[in-house]
Amino acid sequence: MCGIVGLFLKNPKLEPQLGALLSKMLETMTDRGPDSAGFAVYGSDGVSASSDVKLTLRGPGPEALRAAVSKLEQALGLSVSATERDTHIVLAVPGSREEEIRSWLKTHAPGIDVVSAGRRMEIYKEVGLPASVAERFALETMAGTHGIGHTRMATESAVTTNGAHPFSTGTDECLVHNGSLSNHNDLRRRLRREGLNFATQNDTEVAAGYLSWRMREGASLKEALESSLNDLDGFFTFVVGTENGFAVVRDPIACKPAVMAETDDYVAFGSEYRALVGLPGIDQARVFEPEPARVYAWERTTADHASGERH
CATH class of the missing domain: 3.30.70.240 (Alpha-Beta Plaits)
Incomplete structure (x- = not known):
């Protein structure tokens, strides 16, 4: 069981608060994964x-x-x-x-x-409670345009920093995952033949590598995630970050919990709604459960404008 969160800011005025907001979201998910935690922040300036x-x-x-x-x-x-x-x-x-x-x-x-x-991307992760990990790296002080985070309960491997998310296999690309993949060993071998290297045996690193490979071949983030629905077996919810983008996808069964909220100022994701309740203007947000097998993607197109899915 894991807890994942993500926050993509549309309003530049909120960028100084990114770390503080993401930190509270991550800490709220503690009981979904108290063994380790990690986060990626895309700074306002690269x-x-x-x-x-x-x-x-x-x-x-x-x-x-x-x-x-x-x-x-x-x-x-x-x-x-x-x-x-x-x-x-x-x-x-x-x-x-x-x-x-x-x-x-x-x-x-x-x-x-x-x-x-x-x-623009920096990733930090360690063993320990989410609040402790966030404090060690001073997440609350970090500014940026978007970020994703993950809390982990190690059900399939040892409690190690290497097993913590996010995983990154490409420049300014990272992924957090709630679920389990069944074909990651075969896919890892295939991707190694394509020139990718992996540091762990974690299935999530393979998912990140798959997306990096597809985008290296010319696919957009949204196209890469659409392909993953056919090529990755298992159950999963992915939250993905790129230099200018943020995306969410759930497998066709969608057995893992997920909720999203969108306002004119931001898009937010949480494994549970309680991760979102501290966000500004959440009472006015459009809150929805992302549909199975549908990719939700947003992209920052200029310094002060974001585009993408809208509901």
């Missing part, structure tokens, strides 16, 4: 240079991360901008050197994992 990318790294602690970054800079002749948050650190690096940096970390910095890469 990296400063158009050619740069943000790498979010996770390690044993701040000292180990600082030491690894220092060695990385010396070895590769880099000077990187770094932001520390507990067991994670965000580096702004030249996009042209991303693969070189990943390769160096894999070889020379065991125990340091790359959690995500993106121009």
Whole structure:
């Protein structure tokens, strides 16, 4: 059993509140998954240079991360901008050197994992109660346009940080999942032949990889999710984030609980309605249960405008 939440802001005036709102939504879902928690935030501003990318790294602690970054800079002749948050650190690096940096970390910095890469996205996750995880990373202070979160009860694997969501397998792409896939092992093998790499045996990482592969082949986020309804077996609710987009889909049976709310200011998702009750203007929102096998998608088309499904 897991709890998932998502918030996509249409009104830029709410962007300073994104982290605070998402934090309360995530904490409300604690009893659906008290073992671990994680979240992805798409910052209002991305990296400063158009050619740069943000790498979010996770390690044993701040000292180990600082030491690894220092060695990385010396070895590769880099000077990187770094932001520390507990067991994670965000580096702004030249996009042209991303693969070189990943390769160096894999070889020379065991125990340091790359959690995500993106121009705007940062992912943080750890073992522990959602409130504790949110506090450790100061989620309440984060601003942005949209974010997704997940609380996990580890019913199929050990309680580990690697098993926590969100999972990211593409630049500025991430996914949280409530449910279970039955064909993920076969699909993982197929996707590896397509050049994708996986860090865990988690079925959710395979779902994220599938969407990354479909979008790499030219599909839109909505098209990729529509394809998943045919290619992924099992029961699932996905909430997905991309640099400019936010989407939700449930499998054709839709046995997992889900509720959404939409106003002129935002679109919100929760595994249960109580995750949404603290949002501003919720009493005026259009609240609905997303239909089975239907993709709901929104996209930020300009700095101050969002488009997509409307109900």
